[in-house]
Amino acid sequence: MVKPTDRVVATENEPLKKLAEVRDLNFYYSGKHALKNINLPVYEKKVTALIGPSGCGKTTLLRCFNRMHDLYPGNRYEGEIWLGDDPPRNLLQMDPIEVRMQIGMVFQKPNPFPKSIYENVAYGLRVRGINNRAILDEVVERSLRNAALWDEVKDRLEEPGTSLSGGQQQRLCIARALATDPALILFDEPTSALDPIATVSIENLIVELKDQVTILIVTHNMQQAIRISQFTAFMYLGEIVEYNETMSIFTKPVEQKTADYVSGRFG
Amino acid sequence: MVKPTDRVVATENEPLKKLAEVRDLNFYYSGKHALKNINLPVYEKKVTALIGPSGCGKTTLLRCFNRMHDLYPGNRYEGEIWLGDDPPRNLLQMDPIEVRMQIGMVFQKPNPFPKSIYENVAYGLRVRGINNRAILDEVVERSLRNAALWDEVKDRLEEPGTSLSGGQQQRLCIARALATDPALILFDEPTSALDPIATVSIENLIVELKDQVTILIVTHNMQQAIRISQFTAFMYLGEIVEYNETMSIFTKPVEQKTADYVSGRFG
Amino acid sequence: QGTPTIRIDGSSTVFPITEAVAEQFQKAQGGKIRVTVGVSGTGGGFKKFCRGETDISNASRPILAKEIADCKAAGINFIELPVAYDALTVVVNPQNTWARSLTVAELKNIWGPDSKINNWSQVRQGFPNIPLKLFGPGADSGTFDYFTEAINGKAKVSRKDFTASEDDNVLVQGVSRDRGALGYFGFAYYMENRNRLKAVAIDNGKGPVQPSEQNVLNGTYQPLSRPIFIYVNAKSAQRPEVRQFVTYYLNNAPAMVKKVKYVPLPASAYRTILANFNRNRVGTVFGGKEAIGLTINQLLKMQPQ
Amino acid sequence: MRSQQHILNNLRNPIAIAASIQSRKRWEQFFIALGWFSLLVALLTLVFLVSDLFLRGLPMLNWKFFTSPPSSDPEEAGILTAWVGSLLVIFVTALVAIPLGIAAGIYLEEYAPKNWLLDFIEVNITNLAGVPSIIYGLLALGFFVYILNWGESILTAGFTLALLILPVVIVTTRESLRAIPQGIREAAYAVGSSRWQVIADHVLPYSMGGILTGIIVGISRAIGETAPLITIGALTFITFLPDPPIQNEFPYISFKWIWSPFTVLPIQMFNWVSRPQEAFQVNAAAAGIVLLVLTLAVNGTAIYLRYRFRKSIKW
Amino acid sequence: MVEQPLPYSTKLPVALPSRTVRIWRERIIASILFLAAISSVVTTLVIIYILFAETVIFFEKVMEMHQESLFEALVEFFTGTDWSPLIEPVGIGILPLLSGTFTTCFVACCVAIPLGTIAAVYLSEFAPAKVRELLKPILEILAGIPTVVYGYFALLVVTPFLQKIILGVQQFFNPGKEPWEYYELPGFNMLGAGIVVGLMVLPYITSLTEDALQAVPLQLREGSYAMGATRLQTAIRVLMPAAASGIVAAYILGLARAIGETMIVAVAAGLQPKFTFNPLEGASTTTAFIVSVSLGDLPHGSLEYQSIFAAGIMLFFATLILNVAGYFFSRRYREVY
Ligand SMILES: Nc1ncnc2c1ncn2[C@@H]1O[C@H](COP(=O)(O)OP(=O)(O)OP(=O)(O)O)[C@@H](O)[C@H]1O
Ligand SMILES: Nc1ncnc2c1ncn2[C@@H]1O[C@H](COP(=O)(O)OP(=O)(O)OP(=O)(O)O)[C@@H](O)[C@H]1O
Numbered sequence A, B: 001m002v003k004p005t006d007r008v009v010a011t012e013n014e015p016l017k018k019l020a021e022v023r024d025l026n027f028y029y030s031g032k033h034a035l036k037n038i039n040l041p042v043y044e045k046k047v048t049a050l051i052g053p054s055g056c057g058k059t060t061l062l063r064c065f066n067r068m069h070d071l072y073p074g075n076r077y078e079g080e081i082w083l084g085d086d087p088p089r090n091l092l093q094m095d096p097i098e099v100r101m102q103i104g105m106v107f108q109k110p111n112p113f114p115k116s117i118y119e120n121v122a123y124g125l126r127v128r129g130i131n132n133r134a135i136l137d138e139v140v141e142r143s144l145r146n147a148a149l150w151d152e153v154k155d156r157l158e159e160p161g162t163s164l165s166g167g168q169q170q171r172l173c174i175a176r177a178l179a180t181d182p183a184l185i186l187f188d189e190p191t192s193a194l195d196p197i198a199t200v201s202i203e204n205l206i207v208e209l210k211d212q213v214t215i216l217i218v219t220h221n222m223q224q225a226i227r228i229s230q231f232t233a234f235m236y237l238g239e240i241v242e243y244n245e246t247m248s249i250f251t252k253p254v255e256q257k258t259a260d261y262v263s264g265r266f267g
Numbered sequence C: 001q002g003t004p005t006i007r008i009d010g011s012s013t014v015f016p017i018t019e020a021v022a023e024q025f026q027k028a029q030g031g032k033i034r035v036t037v038g039v040s041g042t043g044g045g046f047k048k049f050c051r052g053e054t055d056i057s058n059a060s061r062p063i064l065a066k067e068i069a070d071c072k073a074a075g076i077n078f079i080e081l082p083v084a085y086d087a088l089t090v091v092v093n094p095q096n097t098w099a100r101s102l103t104v105a106e107l108k109n110i111w112g113p114d115s116k117i118n119n120w121s122q123v124r125q126g127f128p129n130i131p132l133k134l135f136g137p138g139a140d141s142g143t144f145d146y147f148t149e150a151i152n153g154k155a156k157v158s159r160k161d162f163t164a165s166e167d168d169n170v171l172v173q174g175v176s177r178d179r180g181a182l183g184y185f186g187f188a189y190y191m192e193n194r195n196r197l198k199a200v201a202i203d204n205g206k207g208p209v210q211p212s213e214q215n216v217l218n219g220t221y222q223p224l225s226r227p228i229f230i231y232v233n234a235k236s237a238q239r240p241e242v243r244q245f246v247t248y249y250l251n252n253a254p255a256m257v258k259k260v261k262y263v264p265l266p267a268s269a270y271r272t273i274l275a276n277f278n279r280n281r282v283g284t285v286f287g288g289k290e291a292i293g294l295t296i297n298q299l300l301k302m303q304p305q
Numbered sequence D: 001m002r003s004q005q006h007i008l009n010n011l012r013n014p015i016a017i018a019a020s021i022q023s024r025k026r027w028e029q030f031f032i033a034l035g036w037f038s039l040l041v042a043l044l045t046l047v048f049l050v051s052d053l054f055l056r057g058l059p060m061l062n063w064k065f066f067t068s069p070p071s072s073d074p075e076e077a078g079i080l081t082a083w084v085g086s087l088l089v090i091f092v093t094a095l096v097a098i099p100l101g102i103a104a105g106i107y108l109e110e111y112a113p114k115n116w117l118l119d120f121i122e123v124n125i126t127n128l129a130g131v132p133s134i135i136y137g138l139l140a141l142g143f144f145v146y147i148l149n150w151g152e153s154i155l156t157a158g159f160t161l162a163l164l165i166l167p168v169v170i171v172t173t174r175e176s177l178r179a180i181p182q183g184i185r186e187a188a189y190a191v192g193s194s195r196w197q198v199i200a201d202h203v204l205p206y207s208m209g210g211i212l213t214g215i216i217v218g219i220s221r222a223i224g225e226t227a228p229l230i231t232i233g234a235l236t237f238i239t240f241l242p243d244p245p246i247q248n249e250f251p252y253i254s255f256k257w258i259w260s261p262f263t264v265l266p267i268q269m270f271n272w273v274s275r276p277q278e279a280f281q282v283n284a285a286a287a288g289i290v291l292l293v294l295t296l297a298v299n300g301t302a303i304y305l306r307y308r309f310r311k312s313i314k315w
Numbered sequence E: 001m002v003e004q005p006l007p008y009s010t011k012l013p014v015a016l017p018s019r020t021v022r023i024w025r026e027r028i029i030a031s032i033l034f035l036a037a038i039s040s041v042v043t044t045l046v047i048i049y050i051l052f053a054e055t056v057i058f059f060e061k062v063m064e065m066h067q068e069s070l071f072e073a074l075v076e077f078f079t080g081t082d083w084s085p086l087i088e089p090v091g092i093g094i095l096p097l098l099s100g101t102f103t104t105c106f107v108a109c110c111v112a113i114p115l116g117t118i119a120a121v122y123l124s125e126f127a128p129a130k131v132r133e134l135l136k137p138i139l140e141i142l143a144g145i146p147t148v149v150y151g152y153f154a155l156l157v158v159t160p161f162l163q164k165i166i167l168g169v170q171q172f173f174n175p176g177k178e179p180w181e182y183y184e185l186p187g188f189n190m191l192g193a194g195i196v197v198g199l200m201v202l203p204y205i206t207s208l209t210e211d212a213l214q215a216v217p218l219q220l221r222e223g224s225y226a227m228g229a230t231r232l233q234t235a236i237r238v239l240m241p242a243a244a245s246g247i248v249a250a251y252i253l254g255l256a257r258a259i260g261e262t263m264i265v266a267v268a269a270g271l272q273p274k275f276t277f278n279p280l281e282g283a284s285t286t287t288a289f290i291v292s293v294s295l296g297d298l299p300h301g302s303l304e305y306q307s308i309f310a311a312g313i314m315l316f317f318a319t320l321i322l323n324v325a326g327y328f329f330s331r332r333y334r335e336v337y
């Protein structure tokens, strides 16, 4: 049987490199089988989108990548998620803190720490024991620049991060994730709590960032997936129904369920 | 200047009767101007849908109709909402309890009272001082039948309403609203907390109910609006950008904003 | 080394005297010596004293045989020092207009172990129909021991349905707040609260006698006149601060005892007692028994047995 | 059947509606009056209590009252030893209860696996919070005074009150920790923090306001506690102060005071209340004022702090 | 337009802090915190141990003194109406202490439950936000007053006031007698003490009940209002049933407070253990007995020393049951929403 994930590489011309790959992943919330036999490649320097109706398991899958589920008792993974290539390691077998040090995450609701803007961005380095002010200064500036926030905040780095507007807060969270130079950044509906204008700026930012970092993003907005992603996986009831290049998913879906969903017949 | 609301009646063939009409309504959440110059007719025995991106004021407008905002201090209405015809009365000038006795509401999350199914439906009558068992029995049965729930619950009327499934609970809430024979029922995203199957049953129910009662519904699912409503108002940033027959809104929108929204370019 | 501390505990009857002396003494010493005074009742005080927890024990009755044995077991010798005379006073509420005096027999009827009297009309023909509420010292109290021995004929035997407290202030409060109340405790507590209490004259067959300094001195207030004591741990007595304190106590006793409204012994008697103390005369003159109806003169003549 | 139909037709009849509303509103008015009455009872209690205390006690409140030890003469008697005792006892209490309570709160909220042990500890803490204070007195008497042989000392009292307020500190600590949005924790974990880093860098600093409030509420309770200290024997007549904690010779700090006998404000007040002489009631009232002002000030600080912290940190 | 992302110039140090060090540090911290959490369990165990140990000695002494078996002693303890462990012949029937406790608590509940419930419903559902914000701290103040001050208040203000009222009522209905011929409320009585205990627990009940009402989800409230209900109807028909377990928890916890209250009853209710349910009389509660006995320093090892533990054990288990019941009720209402 051809796995859904096998389809893509065949149709692809330019050379693609897998940064991570999910293999036969099952996930249980204390007994509740939330992810079923997930197989999914994540290509380097690309944006991969997860779409699907509410409750289908998008967030659950995303959070497997940085072992967020380890924080709560009763959760159980089965299967593998391979990361990197020299050599690839199954991140489900690694120390979760090590995993998180290599994979950043941006959440649905902007969640800056109630500390200064500077400290928000520097926090990831401080956690790693880096307190050298010169390094911090440099990293903070670069991350804020990369998050397209530098010009807006450079004169108020000491103000609390919570004093920013929603869209700025979300960009601050992106800067925080960028500061530690992760290989992969996970985005969980990063714009769903933002107004349209802030949404546009975050979307642009994601498009720019993909040249530098690999991105896996959950979105409930299909148009957003079209606008920013190269690959899309459609999930339903804990399974990946279809995975393909984004354009194919939306223009010539193979599965009936996918077709129904992208045309708005349910969800 | 032609008000957006004037357009419809001109394009309409069958005789239409306005059950209610919003005129130049402004609404403020303690200083925050949440609704701006709203004008909107609500036609009798029709379903009118309110759509628009998150935070645009759909819920706020809906809740003006049964004066829900009166429950919280600092809220202020300006303008008029006319209701009925012999004679029409401005419901913003009426006693709020009187208003609510004539206008039912179904909420986003099913909210049955922690009472038996029977008492949930009978609540509206009891509140009005009607405790005659024969009357209550009759009304409870009729309302549950109208809400397509009778067959499922007729043998367990004494069980708590909270023991039902989500979709059943929502239908119970509809039965509860129907029991007091309201002229208008407000629905605030009644299916967004439900699974696809329950959603279908509620949608069917709404379609059937409109022969009996007028319905004003907020939805974030544009396909839902297409499926069940005859008229649609598109709101954006507290204003009604466009109001028209549903088909027109989705197939030949007049405003650019509407076109962008219904084609998924933002929101 | 910390500030030297003298620990005193025991009788509530003696407490006012010791408290006043302690206060004056500490003032006079400029805070170089500390004195703590507790109120546990005579019995409670002896229990601690005989375990060596206190240096001095206040007592409103002589030490009993059992307590002597306890002290002996713990290797504690004591010096017995009478410090004043008390008229154990039976009191009623000021609104009580009928019970001006009570006979010893009536008191026994009231307080006897099997007494069922709960109304004044049952006490004596002609007393009004008013509920009788009883207040008395608790079981650790020397006053209780003395009163039960003197009235009921056997120490610690009493009816039980009364409000008992080691703290005589509680009893004063109780009697002063209840029209039908009757209680008993040391004379000083009555005198301190004369405007809220009324003393009952005691009729021991020779007509009613009011409790008063005079009637104690002339030996007519019977059987409720009694000596009160302090007992000093003989080992503690070697400590300079304790010596100093006891000397101060006895030297100032006449004034202090008068000030807190007890009946002082004759001035010469205090000199003899101080001499006994300085001679370290350990032991008791009572042989571990309650002494009822002892007059001052009889007391002063007693010699250790 | 007719009448039923009639009633149901009336559902939209404006006159019937108006009548129904009117009668229901009358009930509401009546209930509002009842509500005011109930609150008034509470308020009047407060007013009576405070004004009675002040009317009686105010004349006694002067400098001398604060600087004199108790005495058999009501005119002379003051609260010097009482307030010094209270201060020292509370100091010990705080020293024990604060670290222990916060640590326990952190464990239960951030570490404890959700199992029967956590359930058990939780029930246990709730129970301890509701155990009458006199039972703590019995615990202290049996355990600290006699088994550990600490005697009737400031140390005993401090530990007793610490155990007494421990549940308060634990519960408020947990509540303030719980108020930190999970999103903040996840954000910190997501950049690679360890559990303790998350707690030390974020959870604790952000919840300090709430924890502080809990501590202060606990302390104010400890200040007013009487019963457990009576059982451990604080009611002796004490006219002297404990050894000073600071000395002018090496090693300069002395801990002898923790073994000292003591009295505290509420006990001094209780002692005076139970004296029959009118004059001592004045002292009692004056001590009551001091106690009341003290606890109110401490409580007020807690209320104010809570208010400020609620405003200052927005998520 | 966002400019091109900046490349990384500084290579971040990959030498992360040692994992072993980190893991061990985490373990040690967790163990310390665990010990702190266990301290509460230890406290309970010590309480139970102390209470039991002394109570056992108490019964041994009584058995020896009365020449009876343990069973007889226990029967006497639980059914006897004579509590006088300090006075010969020793009586160890606990009922007088329980009746005193029960009566004061009953009076307290009669005051606190209706007033507290009404005040809570009013504050939660009717009072304007300003009034609520103002009154809640005041109620907290009331709850924060040291109980010895309440005791003083009961003895010197409430009881005299009650005496005047009772006398006044009698004189009104039955005038013309001499003052002493009327019934007089004793100076120490359970009525005054109970009322003040009630006033003391009033803020607890109000605040816990209010919390329970506030915890009812907004949707239920709005659901009821949307049906045309008034505030009162919503409160009584929807909110109170919905918050029932929380309200019951509030009552139970208030009752536990009342049972454990010591200083008020010790100062104002009288100290004589008396088997009576008449609130007009004075009597001793369990707590007041313990305090009154320990007022004089207790000689360790005497029967009176042990008697307070025997009384204490009753108190402990009574409040234990109530507290645990209250806990489960309040947990239930928290779980529902
Ligand atoms: N902590 C949890 N414990 C148990 N079940 C959970 C938990 N979190 C989510 N679930 C369930 O797992 C399924 C997948 O949830 P998930 O949050 O991944 O969905 P989603 O696709 O992200 O939906 P949404 O678009 O609403 O965020 C849902 O049925 C959800 O109810
Ligand atoms: N109670 C309130 N106080 C102040 N502002 C409010 C309040 N409720 C809503 N708002 C604001 O009013 C605006 C309109 O909110 P409303 O809930 O009506 O939006 P909506 O269109 O229903 O959105 P959604 O689809 O998310 O429900 C929003 O900006 C919202 O933040």
Ligand SMILES: [Mg+2]
Binding pocket: A058, A059, A060, A218
């Ligand atoms: Mg999600």
Ligand SMILES: [Mg+2]
Binding pocket: B058, B059, B060, B218
């Ligand atoms: Mg809405």
Ligand SMILES: O=P([O-])([O-])[O-]
Binding pocket: C010, C011, C012, C013, C014, C040, C041, C042, C043, C059, C060, C137, C140, C141, C142, C143, C144, C166
């Ligand atoms: O306190 P007493 O004097 O009665 O022992």
